[in-house]
Amino acid sequence: MKTSRVICVASISMIFALTVPSRSAIARAPVVCGSKGEVVASLLAVGDVGQPRRFLDLFDPGLAVAEAIASEHARSPAEALLLLGDNFYPDGLSRETLRDRLRMNVIGPFCSFLSLGGLHRSDLESACTVAETDRHPRPIIVVLGNHDYGGSQSAELEKFEVPRWIPEWQMPTSGAEVYELPGSISVIALDSVALHRGGDVSPLVEALRRSHGDWRILIAHHPLVADGYPWEKRYVSQIQSAVAETGKPIQMMLAGHEHLLAVGLTGLKEVPLQLIAGSGASARPAKSDLMGEVFSLVELGFVRIDLIRDHGEMLLRAKLIKTADSPIEWWNEPSVVECYWVDHGGIVRESRR
DSSP, X not given: OHHHHHHHHHHHHHHHHHHSOOGGGSOOOOOBOOOOOEEEEEEXXXXXXXXXXXXXXXXXXXXXXXXXXXHHHHHSOOSEEEEOSOOSTTTOOOXXXXXXXXXXXXXXXXXXXXXXXXXXXXXXXXXXXXXXXXXXXXOEEEOOOGXXXXXXXXXXXXXXXXXXXXTTEEOOSSSXXXXXXXXXXXXXXXXXXXXXXXXXXXXXXXXXXXXXXXXXXXXXXXXXXXXXXXXXXXXXXXXXXXXXXXXXXXXXXXXXXXXSXXXXXXXXXXXXXXXXXXXXXXXXXXXXOBTTEEEEEOSOEEEEEEEEEETTEEEEEEEEEEOOSSTTXXXXXXXXXXXXXXXXXXXXXXXXX
């Protein structure tokens, strides 16, 4: 009887999925990203991916996003995958859940970025469905989100234990760290939760000082918000002061936390452009007023960053890419919904529709 009920529910869900258009099925004007210049280096970024998997993978929104990211990586491999926090909902990791959550939230969805060369390989490799010859191992640069601090062990496990299982996993062990990537790109990974809780900004200052790339991209869980709570205002001021102290401006900031795709032209010379891609497993309207918001879309998706050389000029191009709501939506191809550019001096250019 129990089995027949499960089959019935699955059948009804499948019929619904095949007959009712999702949010993603609503037509939007195509976005033209312009330049056909040479791609020098690329990054892929997404946040808030750590939802526990559903009992049917066909209806799992997080897997729809992960599959689209894997396809992008196969089409044109990125230099790194950036995970923007809330990596393990609802309360982070514990030693008891570590193995299963790594299989569920890292190995399964992001296997195309992994070599599976760490400890306990035999415990992990069965979760990977990508042939070794089809993988393109790359660094996975990760920041903590508020949910990653939910358990007493979680933050320390993500910092020190996960890299033993997954060598590609790279996370700051203090408040911030810089990672140098091809294309002279410095990715500065910031623990924004620590700053929100009154932490010292000096790790960010030191990470900026150590950065030697021509391009600096800040990644953090929390975006910059307008007229926020006192700790949110302090967060903005701390980032501004770190840039002012080092004289090293940030061309672009990537964040999660808000479960949508969004762009903010902040008006800050220290961080002129922010992109939010916190809809790696669910989508909902923003709870805060994002600083300088010029675009937002409540859809699942991720961001692709390309460093472009076009007629001698170097530019960072950011594409916001929406995905289907579940893997079963085969008709719902990922598509670019917005595109912005920023030059080395922090001048931002909008896409053309």
